Amino acid sequence: xxxxxxxxxxxxxxxxxxxxxxxxxxxxxxxxxxxxxxxxxxxxxxxxxxxxxxxxxxxxxxxxxxxxxxxxxxxxxxxxxxxxxxxxxxxxxxxxxxxxxxxxxxxxxxxxxxxxxxxxxxxxxxxxxxxxxxxxxxxxxxxxxxxxxxxxxxxxxxxxxxxxxxxxxxxxxxxxxxxxxxxxxxxxxxxxxxxxxxxxxxxxxxxxxxxxxxxxxxxxxxxxxxxxxxxxxxxxxxxxxxxxxxxxxxxxxxxxxxxxxxxxxxxxxxxxxxxxxxxxxxxxxxxxxxxxxxxxxxxxxxxxxxxxxxxxxxxxxxxxxxxxxxxxxxxxxxxxxxxxxxxxxxxxxxxxxxxxxxxxxxxxxxxxxxxxxxxxxxxxxxxxxxxxxxxxxxxxxxxxxxxxxxxxxxxxxxxxxxxxxxxxxxxxxxxxxxxxxxxxxxxxxxxxxxxxxxxxxxxxxxxxxxxxxxxxxxxxxxxxxxxxxxxxxxxxxxxxxxxxxxxxxxxxxxxx
Amino acid sequence: xxxxxxxxxxxxxxxxxxxxxxxxxxxxxxxxxxxxxxxxxxxxxxxxxxxxxxxxxxxxxxxxxxxxxxxxxxxxxxxxxxxxxxxxxxxxxxxxxxxxxxxxxxxxxxxxxxxxxxxxxxxxxxxxxxxxxxxxxxxxxxxxxxxxxxxxxxxxxxxxxxxxxxxxxxxxxxxxxxxxxxxxxxxxxxxxxxxxxxxxxxxxxxxxxxxxxxxxxxxxxxxxxxxxxxxxxxxxxxxxxxxxxxxxxxxxxxxxxxxxxxxxxxxxxxxxxxxxxxxxxxxxxxxxxxxxxxxxxxxxxxxxxxxxxxxxxxxxxxxxxxxxxxxxxxxxxxxxxxxxxxxxxxxxxxxxxxxxxxxxxxxxx
Numbered sequence: 117x118x119x120x121x122x123x124x125x126x127x128x129x130x131x132x133x134x135x136x137x138x139x140x141x142x143x144x145x146x147x148x149x150x151x152x153x154x155x156x157x158x159x160x161x162x163x164x165x166x167x168x169x170x171x172x173x174x175x176x177x178x179x180x181x182x183x184x185x186x187x188x189x190x191x192x193x194x195x196x197x198x199x200x201x202x203x204x205x206x207x208x209x210x211x212x213x214x215x216x217x218x219x220x221x222x223x224x225x226x227x228x229x230x231x232x233x234x235x236x237x238x239x240x241x242x243x244x245x246x247x248x249x250x251x252x253x254x255x256x257x258x259x260x261x262x263x264x265x266x267x268x269x270x271x272x273x274x275x276x277x278x279x280x281x282x283x284x285x286x287x288x289x290x291x292x293x294x295x296x297x298x299x300x301x302x303x304x305x306x307x308x309x310x311x312x313x314x315x316x317x318x319x320x321x322x323x324x325x326x327x328x329x330x331x332x333x334x335x336x337x338x339x340x341x342x343x344x345x346x347x348x349x350x351x352x353x354x355x356x357x358x359x360x361x362x363x364x365x366x367x368x369x370x371x372x373x374x375x376x377x378x379x380x381x382x383x384x385x386x387x388x389x390x391x392x393x394x395x396x397x398x399x400x401x402x403x404x405x406x407x408x409x410x411x412x413x414x415x416x417x418x419x420x421x422x423x424x425x426x427x428x429x430x431x432x433x434x435x436x437x438x439x440x441x442x443x444x445x446x447x448x449x450x451x452x453x454x455x456x457x458x459x460x461x462x463x464x465x466x467x468x469x470x471x472x473x474x475x476x477x478x479x480x481x482x483x484x485x486x487x488x489x490x491x492x493x494x495x496x497x498x499x500x501x502x503x504x505x506x507x508x509x510x511x512x513x514x515x516x517x518x519x520x521x522x523x524x525x526x527x528x529x530x531x532x533x534x535x536x537x538x539x540x541x542x543x544x545x546x547x548x549x550x551x552x553x554x555x556x557x558x559x560x561x562x563x564x565x566x567x568x569x570x571x572x573x574x575x576x577x578x579x580x581x582x583x584x585x586x587x588x589x590x591x592x593x594x595x596x597x598x599x600x601x602x603x604x605x606x607x608x609x610x611x612x613x614x615x616x617x618x619x620x621x622x623x624x625x626x627x628x
Numbered sequence: 629x630x631x632x633x634x635x636x637x638x639x640x641x642x643x644x645x646x647x648x649x650x651x652x653x654x655x656x657x658x659x660x661x662x663x664x665x666x667x668x669x670x671x672x673x674x675x676x677x678x679x680x681x682x683x684x685x686x687x688x689x690x691x692x693x694x695x696x697x698x699x700x701x702x703x704x705x706x707x708x709x710x711x712x713x714x715x716x717x718x719x720x721x722x723x724x725x726x727x728x729x730x731x732x733x734x735x736x737x738x739x740x741x742x743x744x745x746x747x748x749x750x751x752x753x754x755x756x757x758x759x760x761x762x763x764x765x766x767x768x769x770x771x772x773x774x775x776x777x778x779x780x781x782x783x784x785x786x787x788x789x790x791x792x793x794x795x796x797x798x799x800x801x802x803x804x805x806x807x808x809x810x811x812x813x814x815x816x817x818x819x820x821x822x823x824x825x826x827x828x829x830x831x832x833x834x835x836x837x838x839x840x841x842x843x844x845x846x847x848x849x850x851x852x853x854x855x856x857x858x859x860x861x862x863x864x865x866x867x868x869x870x871x872x873x874x875x876x877x878x879x880x881x882x883x884x885x886x887x888x889x890x891x892x893x894x895x896x897x898x899x900x901x902x903x904x905x906x907x908x909x910x911x912x913x914x915x916x917x918x919x920x921x922x923x924x925x926x927x928x929x930x931x932x933x934x935x936x937x938x939x940x941x942x943x944x945x946x947x948x949x950x951x952x953x954x955x956x957x958x959x960x961x962x963x964x965x966x967x968x969x970x971x972x973x974x975x976x977x978x979x980x981x982x983x984x985x986x987x988x989x990x991x992x993x
Contacts, residue, residue, distance in 0.1 A: 248903055249827040271827060292773050303771065305780070306748050321966030326901040326940025328740060328919050331961040332990065333788075333971055334747050337780035341773045358829035385688035387711060387801035426829070429857030486769040489689055518770040519689075558771035566774070573774055578763045581755075582776050584977035588970050601775065 147187055150207050157199030164188040173232050176217040176224035181564055185226030190234045194350040202318035204231055210597050213344035215287025218279040221563030223343045235286050241265050249356045255286025255349045271356035274301035286349050292341030294559040296392045299517035305340040312351035316590045343561055344596040346589040360425035364435055365462050368442040369416035369449035376418035377492040379445035380516045386441055392423040393517030394466050400511040404472040410465035413449050469513045477526035481538045485549030486520045486558035506541040520558035562600040571607035632678045637760035639674055644983045648672045651985045652787035655724030658733050660947050662988035663958045676791050691768045693796040696728025703727055707799055715743035715800040719884050731795050734784025737884035738834035741916045747783035752796035758983040768796045786989035789978050803853035808876035809868035810849050818848045822917040823903050830862040835917040842911050893949035896923040900941030907935045929955045958991035
């Protein structure tokens with residue numbers, strides 16, 4: 117995710133397809149026949165074709181990548197979605213699905229020759245079954261709205277991405293969204309029971325079931341995290357869980373990142389699964405403290421936030437065990453939240469790390485690699501060396517419990533050289549994540565942003581297998597083309613080849 | 629191991645070249661499960677048990693990676709040493725059960741509703757495709773959204789896309805405390821209890837009702853897992869009689885392994901939402917807080933399938949005893965048209981020559 121505060125446009129690594137598409141914008145493809153056909157199944161106000169109407173949809177949370185969509189279509193129900201997809205299939209027009217547009221990897225970046233299909237109007241919570249602890253919602257419902265509606269029954273929806281106030285369930289499914297609490301309560305994939313989708317052919321298909329499993333292949337988890345490449349979700353059944361009576365957080369300071377990493381290892385090793393376990397390095401605490409006054413220990417090289425939830429007795433018991441592990445690992449300071457207010461204050465810094473980065477640096481670039489926890493000290497050490505190499509600062513906030521790093525590279529978008537260094541720095545971090553056995557994206561998705569790194573992480577045969585799945589749902593490749601799964605040509609262009617077992621992945625392609 | 633893997637590659641290549649179809653075999657403990665294999669000269673068996681051994685296990689990462697032929701019992705012993713476990717409690721159904729078979733069948737034990745199913749724990753796989761190439765999907769990290777989640781798709785795929793050579797899965801610490809409580813009650817009373825407990829944070833980790841001699845009377849067993857204070861508190865709320873722990877473990881094992889006398893012959897598995905109305909066939913043995921119901925007698929397959937589907941679930945002839953014929957459309961519930969179409973294309977895209985036998989899971993696809 118690139119956050120650019122300055123208005124100056126910087127061309128970074130925008131995909132070739134996208135650049136090509138952008139150039140074609142003004143050549144104004146004639147959509148009149150398509151529009152006429154769409155109007156046969158949708159009210160006129162659902163089809164937006166004037167530039168001023170389409171402008172707000174030109175990007176998602178990855179604001180660097182912009183393209184004016186050919187058309188924006190905002191259907192109001194499933195029947196209209198079927199009509200849109202059948203029409204697009206008939207005209208062979210690409211379809212880019214969009215939820216709330218908060219995605220950070222360009223998964224909803226429009227296609228200039230295609231239809232941007234927004235599902236925000238499908239925003240009804242259809243049913244909350246308190247006894248069964250389930251909810252049936254439409255894809256445009258905001259993540260937090262599910263928990264708010266369930267609160268009356270003392271239930272909530274567990275996945276809580278930072279954008280939960282705005283992001284939609286449909287988008288969460290596209291990205292397999294996580295959050296601070298997923299270590300204990302799972303990702304989106306663990307909390308969705310059944311999906312109703314419309315395929316590009318306009319067929320309604322149910323994946324999963326009201327029952328805990330369904331006959332045949334396990335298609336439901338393959339659909340979750342598929343970034344809008346396989347179908348359009350029209351209905352979602354999610355699991356709700358009982359709200360814990362109480363939550364408290366331990367804040368522990370450490371004299372080194374290594375000691376904090378060791379403490380993370382020992383917490384999990386001692387049999388505790390905390391409700392949340394986050395790490396911030398010194399640069400991050402120094403960055404956020406003036407912004408939120410959370411009371412962070414500014415002397416510490418790293419601090420850990422470790423949450424326990426449950427009944428009063430359970431929490432007391434678990435907090436005691438957490439404190440012991442941290443003390444044994446040489447924590448230099450330990451604080452336990454004494455009230456809900458204090459708990460929220462401890463978390464405030466972590467949750468506001470991104471805006472705080474925006475205050476101390478003209479621009480920042482947020483990465484999303486995941487690594488095995490045992491590699492933490494090594495990776496952080498390497499990143500310190502990279503700071504020197506690229507002459508840029510980097511603050512680290514980190515979902516420590518599940519190994520998901522969010523390094524924030526601080527740079528200045530007005531300085532092209534700084535931009536280039538930030539980009540190389542980011543790519544270097546991702547390649548490092550792959551080398552230590554991790555992955556290029558833990559929760560933000562590939563979208564357009566990390567499409568090149570996919571070539572490093574996967575072999576040609578593996579990418580072919582992804583394409584096989586894609587084509588099983590969408591044989592003509594009309595849904596969200598050019599995202600998530602790179603083509604062979606794209607990988608050759610990127611020039612970074614997947615190397616596995618000493619073999620080069622694309623021996624038949626000429627290289628320079 | 630390199631040699632064994634090369635041998636597997638060669639066997640696959642030879643089968644493909646000879647236009648034969650491959651049936652993958654692990655420990656063979658779950659051979660009864662799925663559509664009966666139509667034996668012919670065209671079928672060759674690929675024994676993957678030699679490809680065995682734990683590749684890596686880091687308790688503080690909560691992740692283990694093992695080769696497909698590794699015995700489930702060896703994995704559990706290694707986890708036990710570190711006070712960890714496979715939370716989805718995969719059934720063994722025999723001494724030779726392997727992790728490859730557990731993942732390929734995707735079956736789960738008594739803890740399913742609280743802990744999740746097999747695919748919820750799978751993080752990464754290495755698949756050997758029909759060309760004998762190794763494909764690596766996912767990895768050893770909990771959060772990974774690079775590419776489609778093929779690993780979870782392969783879980784329960786019964787070998788239709790090839791052997792899962794290696795699998796990485798999440799493991800969990802053992803609960804600090806477990807207790808099992810029982811009460812004698814009717815099936816209807818048991819369902820009332822399940823309904824009351826479902827949306828409450830009581831730490832219920834398993835709930836079953838076992839009939840007494842095909843009668844409406846039976847015994848409800850509930851297991852609670854968690855920290856000591858939580859378990860104590862739940863015991864007060866739930867009531868009932870405390871079952872001695874070794875006895876309790878034996879009981880849950882007998883359900884997981886289906887060594888309980890109820891499972892001595894043919895059983896149908898009815899998987900429905902926990903609070904679905906009872907299906908009026910024979911008296912069920914109920915697991916998963918109502919979501920998994922076992923029937924010994926099913927007189928009309930069409931009726932039972934219809935009843936299960938109406939309740940949002942499906943019906944499977946799980947184990948056919950002597951004299952029980954498999955239904956014409958297979959033991960599994962027929963797929964909807966939409967799912968069948970996607971499945972058909974996926975199979976032919978990933979395995980165009982149909983090298984891997986698929987009828988065991990997918991009939992008429």
